[in-house]
Amino acid sequence: MADDYAAHFPDGPGMPxxxxxxxxxxxxxxxHAPAPVADLGSGPGGVTAMLDGLGVPVFGVDVSPRMVELARRAHPGLxxxxxSMTSLDLPDGTLAGxxxxxxxxxxxDEHLPATFAEFHRVLLPGGHVLVGFQHGDTEDRLHLTERFGxxxxxxxxxxxxxxxxxxxxxxxxxxQARVLREPQDEEKRPRAFLLARKSLVV
Structure with missing residues (x-):
């Protein structure tokens, strides 16, 4: 579904x-420049391009080869x-974010602790993590068998x-910060954002 997803969400988040x-x-x-940011789960590259436009050295990583192909086509300069964010092919302590x-x-759930440990490993001391996700009950899970036809x-x-x-x-x-916003337009669940920082002393 990568092509249809990219057509539907070409520019990353539109909500203010x-x-x-x-x-x-x-x-x-x-x-922390020139240390870069890794956009993990970069999809068609809209958020990666947004960060680049804000003057951030950035690259995108996605588990889907087709998504990566579409992102390279849409943003050839990036x-x-x-x-996979669960096992990043990156050196220790090299990312600004x-x-x-x-x-x-x-x-x-069983893979999240190791995933966050990977985030910690690749960050510079003082580097930041921003995660955004749909808010829901801890045991709430959805299995989709169809999307975009x-x-x-x-x-x-x-x-x-x-x-x-x-x-x-x-x-x-x-x-360091938590932001929760209510669903907008066609969204069904609240959105949560957590900003976290790797200690300067490791």
Missing amino acids: VDRAVIGAFADLART RFHVG VLALYSIIHIP HEIALDYHWRTPEKVADLLTKAGLDV
Whole structure:
């Protein structure tokens, strides 16, 4: 469904609150330039391009080869590569920031601690993580078999901000801000954003 998804969501988040949170994250990330930000679950590249437009050195990572192909086509001046946020092919302590916007929703609960440990590993001391996700009950899960007219098998895991904050903290990432907004337009669930920071002393 990558082509139809990219056509439906070509430019990343359009909601002002989402864009404001990403802008604040970009301000923090720029203080570590030229160290880059990794946009994990970058999809068709709209958010990666938004960060680039805000003056952030950035590259995108997505598990879908087709999404990476579409992102490279839409944004030929930016870097995108295939990879998984659960096992990043990146050196320790090299990133100014990690952005995971609506992508941890595809990570099962049992894999989230190791995923957040990966975020911690690749961050510079003082680097930031921004995660955005749909708010839901801890055990709430959706299995989709169709989207955009295509047969798929895709799980969505909804979580509370409290649960995600606890897992970030246990991974050594200090939560600094929480933003929760109500559903807009066709959305059915609230959106949560958590900003966390790797300690300067590691």
